[in-house]
Amino acid sequence: MREMILMIPSVLMMAAPILIAAMGGLVSERAGVVNIALEGLMGIGAFTAATVHFFLESSMGPVSPWAAMVVAMAVGMAVSLIHAFASVSLGADQVVSGTGINLLAIGVPVFLSQIIFKMERTEPFRLGLMPGPGGIYPTAWIAVAIVLATWYLLYRRPLGLRLRACGENPQAAAGAGIDVIRLRYGAVMASGALAGLAGACIVLTQTIQYTQNTINGAGFIALAAVSFGRWTPKGVAGASLLFGTAVAMAIFMVNVEFMRFLPPEFFSVLPYVITLVTLVAFSGKDWAPRAAGKPFEKGRS
Amino acid sequence: MEKNRKKPQASDLLAAFIASDGRMSILVVLLGLLCGTLIVLAVGRNPGNMFAALLQAMTGWDATRGVWNIRYVGEWLAVSTPLVLCGLSMAFAARAGLFNIGAEGQYIIGLTIAQFAALYLPKVPGLHAFLAIVLAGLGAAAWGGLVGWLKARWNASEVVATIMLNYVAYYLSRWATMQIPGANTYKTPSLPQSAQLDLPFLKDLTNGSTLNAGFFIAIASVLAFWWIMEKTRLGFALRATGFNRDAALASGIRANRSAVTSMAIAGAFAGLAGAVVALGSFGYGRVLGGFDNYGFNGIAVALVGNSTGLGVGLSGLLFGLLTGAQPLMQSRGIPKEITLIISGLVVVFVSLRAGLRMVLAWKRPLPATAGADGATAVADTGSEAPDA
Numbered sequence: 001m002r003e004m005i006l007m008i009p010s011v012l013m014m015a016a017p018i019l020i021a022a023m024g025g026l027v028s029e030r031a032g033v034v035n036i037a038l039e040g041l042m043g044i045g046a047f048t049a050a051t052v053h054f055f056l057e058s059s060m061g062p063v064s065p066w067a068a069m070v071v072a073m074a075v076g077m078a079v080s081l082i083h084a085f086a087s088v089s090l091g092a093d094q095v096v097s098g099t100g101i102n103l104l105a106i107g108v109p110v111f112l113s114q115i116i117f118k119m120e121r122t123e124p125f126r127l128g129l130m131p132g133p134g135g136i137y138p139t140a141w142i143a144v145a146i147v148l149a150t151w152y153l154l155y156r157r158p159l160g161l162r163l164r165a166c167g168e169n170p171q172a173a174a175g176a177g178i179d180v181i182r183l184r185y186g187a188v189m190a191s192g193a194l195a196g197l198a199g200a201c202i203v204l205t206q207t208i209q210y211t212q213n214t215i216n217g218a219g220f221i222a223l224a225a226v227s228f229g230r231w232t233p234k235g236v237a238g239a240s241l242l243f244g245t246a247v248a249m250a251i252f253m254v255n256v257e258f259m260r261f262l263p264p265e266f267f268s269v270l271p272y273v274i275t276l277v278t279l280v281a282f283s284g285k286d287w288a289p290r291a292a293g294k295p296f297e298k299g300r301s
Numbered sequence: 302m303e304k305n306r307k308k309p310q311a312s313d314l315l316a317a318f319i320a321s322d323g324r325m326s327i328l329v330v331l332l333g334l335l336c337g338t339l340i341v342l343a344v345g346r347n348p349g350n351m352f353a354a355l356l357q358a359m360t361g362w363d364a365t366r367g368v369w370n371i372r373y374v375g376e377w378l379a380v381s382t383p384l385v386l387c388g389l390s391m392a393f394a395a396r397a398g399l400f401n402i403g404a405e406g407q408y409i410i411g412l413t414i415a416q417f418a419a420l421y422l423p424k425v426p427g428l429h430a431f432l433a434i435v436l437a438g439l440g441a442a443a444w445g446g447l448v449g450w451l452k453a454r455w456n457a458s459e460v461v462a463t464i465m466l467n468y469v470a471y472y473l474s475r476w477a478t479m480q481i482p483g484a485n486t487y488k489t490p491s492l493p494q495s496a497q498l499d500l501p502f503l504k505d506l507t508n509g510s511t512l513n514a515g516f517f518i519a520i521a522s523v524l525a526f527w528w529i530m531e532k533t534r535l536g537f538a539l540r541a542t543g544f545n546r547d548a549a550l551a552s553g554i555r556a557n558r559s560a561v562t563s564m565a566i567a568g569a570f571a572g573l574a575g576a577v578v579a580l581g582s583f584g585y586g587r588v589l590g591g592f593d594n595y596g597f598n599g600i601a602v603a604l605v606g607n608s609t610g611l612g613v614g615l616s617g618l619l620f621g622l623l624t625g626a627q628p629l630m631q632s633r634g635i636p637k638e639i640t641l642i643i644s645g646l647v648v649v650f651v652s653l654r655a656g657l658r659m660v661l662a663w664k665r666p667l668p669a670t671a672g673a674d675g676a677t678a679v680a681d682t683g684s685e686a687p688d689a
Contacts, residue, residue, distance in 0.1 A: 085653075092653055096651060096652040097649060099402070100646070100649035100652055103597060103601065103641065104646065106638075106641050107639070107641025107644070108638075110641075111642055112344075114638065217468055220461065220464045220465070227458065227461070265475055266476070269473065272468040276462060276465040276466065279465070280462070283456050283458070
């Protein structure tokens with residue numbers, strides 16, 4: 001039991017980025033755009049944050065990680081514009097354009113690292129974000145704030161109602177005078193910013209530099225959390241916490257005495273297996289926003 | 302099909318480009334190369350070095366030193382082999398309306414099984430390598446077919462399922478390979494000669510490159526792809542499902558079975574890629590330290606090749622050129638990841654292509670270009686993606 005309580009800070013550290021990215025995916029899908037690029041946007045956010053923090057650390061001290069997070073958000077948002085332009089303005093296949101960003105995100109950070117740092121990763125910084133009381137990182141509180149804000153926005157504001165309408169029936173929404181294109185752009189950009197922030201959270205709490213393995217599927221897990229959580233903030237938050245726990249367990253269990261007979265790969269693979277099993281067990285098309293993944297064309301009935 | 306011929310205009314030229322998948326692919330690739338050049342310029346490096354590396358990878362001619370070595374051509378074809386096969390994997394699923402991001406995992410399963418077969422099957426010359434390849438293909442077919450079954454039985458999104466299985470395959474391969482006696486954390490003992498794919502005449506022809514029998518497997522696979530898709534009842538059923546699932550169902554095609562079959566065959570192609578790399582490139586079995594990225598690049602290969610057999614073959618050679626040029630770029634001061642950036646840009650442009658076409662079709666009716674249009678088949682999968 002004591003181990004369980006000791007694990008809570010690590011679980012929160014692992015779950016927070018998944019939660020933040022998943023909220024972005026949720027907003028985007030509720031507006032009708034599937035954002036499979038979460039993984040790539042997180043990678044770009046993580047690289048941006050690691051680089052910015054490395055250069056600002058000596059001059060700005062404890063403010064530097066926060067500045068890095070803000071820049072990562074901005075860059076994530078800017079890159080997500082590609083996805084928004086392709087899928088909203090041109091009605092492109094959202095999976096293809098998202099995959100394009102994911103492929104770009106394999107290359108761009110390492111390319112830039114080679115230019116800036118002359119190696120295939122960023123130069124390590126000295127200190128990341130510092131944990132607060134109870135060993136809990138501020139990223140956990142950011143995640144909680146984002147979940148509450150998402151819920152409030154989606155269900156308690158007219159904007160949220162309109163956004164959800166765009167994901168269910170964009171033609172009807174347009175008929176009611178809602179600017180579907182603009183709202184979808186906004187939703188994709190919000191998801192880009194949140195994914196960038198999530199990437200920054202990973203790099204600033206779990207490691208000291210960006211490498212090709214920093215994200216390691218967390219964005220895809222967040223994407224799965226959106227569908228497992230049945231497209232509601234509460235459900236997605238629960239799913240993200242579950243997946244975050246699985247990731248944290250993977251690290252913790254290796255050190256637990258009676259689990260030693262199992263190989264470390266067994267624990268590494270757990271989060272992905274759990275994600276896959278829950279995806280299959282809870283799949284059902286009735287829960288997805290009806291127009292998610294479908295391009296919106298004006299004047300089409 | 303309607304015909305309304307008017308005087309040729311600039312927009313007609315653009316429309317002609319957009320109507321032809323092949324020409325559009327060339328345009329998309331050129332755009333990708335152009336952007337890659339601009340990026341190299343932007344970071345203050347000489348893009349001439351990038352093109353010199355590409356030239357050397359394609360012809361063996363080293364323009365900087367004025368030396369010619371045909372080995373580079375052999376390496377180009379050798380590295381194209383797994384890319385063509387992984388492209389076929391993605392393309393086969395795409396034609397049936399599925400988005401197979403799992404070629405990477407299927408490739409890993411094929412690679413792992415081939416390594417085990419090489420180490421443990423009886424060392425009969427000829428038969429040994431053949432059996433290893435067949436087992437790798439079958440194993441990867443099962444791995445891919447599993448996703449098709451999850452999709453058919455529970456309507457689980459194949460996009461998320463294949464991604465998760467990529468990681469499962471990766472850790473499974475690491476664990477299984479490290480159990481082999483004599484294996485350390487990155488390699489197994491040497492593979493026996495009877496399991497390897499190198500052919501002396503190809504080696505002589507290309508001045509000792511790693512080009513091997515796998516290249517013929519890729520050619521045979523391209524032909525098999527074309528034959529299954531265009532000439533068999535199965536291919537017809539798969540294409541029909543890809544175009545319009547409901548219509549296919551209504552005309553008596555069992556779309557659920559199509560999902561399993563197409564994912565299994567897609568998996569087999571990727572598994573062959575794994576076997577070719579395992580038995581052809583290294584003399585030992587590898588404990589993977591990361592993804593080889595052949596499967597992910599296969600997505601770009603299939604999209605540029607419009608998911609047809611011949612198209613994938615050609616675009617596989619193109620991406621093979623980019624991959625083969627990586628070390629040559631690195632040695633000329635261009636970070637080799639520029640090729641990954643170009644691949645990513647090409648995929649982004651492919652997605653814009655479908656959109657551009659839609660915008661133009663909306664402004665002015667174009668002659669129908671459906672036919673054997675793989676891009677359309679891919680476009681149809683987007684609507685199914687969120688069914689997770």
